Amino acid sequence: MNLLTPEQVREARAALGMTQQQLADALLLDSKYSRDTVRNWENGNRRCPGPESVAIQLMLKVHRPKKAKAA
Numbered sequence: 001m002n003l004l005t006p007e008q009v010r011e012a013r014a015a016l017g018m019t020q021q022q023l024a025d026a027l028l029l030d031s032k033y034s035r036d037t038v039r040n041w042e043n044g045n046r047r048c049p050g051p052e053s054v055a056i057q058l059m060l061k062v063h064r065p066k067k068a069k070a071a
Contacts, residue, residue: 004053005024006044012056013038016063027052 004012013023020042023036029052040046048056 001020002053002057003050004048006042006048009038009048010042012060013042016059023056027055039056 013020016023020038021035023031024038025031029037037046041048041052
């Protein structure tokens with residue numbers, strides 16, 4: 001899994017139906033600046049680190065509904 005781009009972070013958060021604060025809480029980011037951290041990732045001011053990028057990608061895999069198999 002690769003590091004997420006700012007657009008991918010924003011799209012992933014939207015697909016998960018989360019606010020910036022909810023994503024920060026789910027990733028257990030430091031509560032004082034957590035929303036600012038996610039906002040900085042989305043604006044491209046800071047890169048989303050590897051562990052957080054992996055966690056977001058795994059959250060997306062779990063969240064996406066499975067496609068129905070054709071009968």
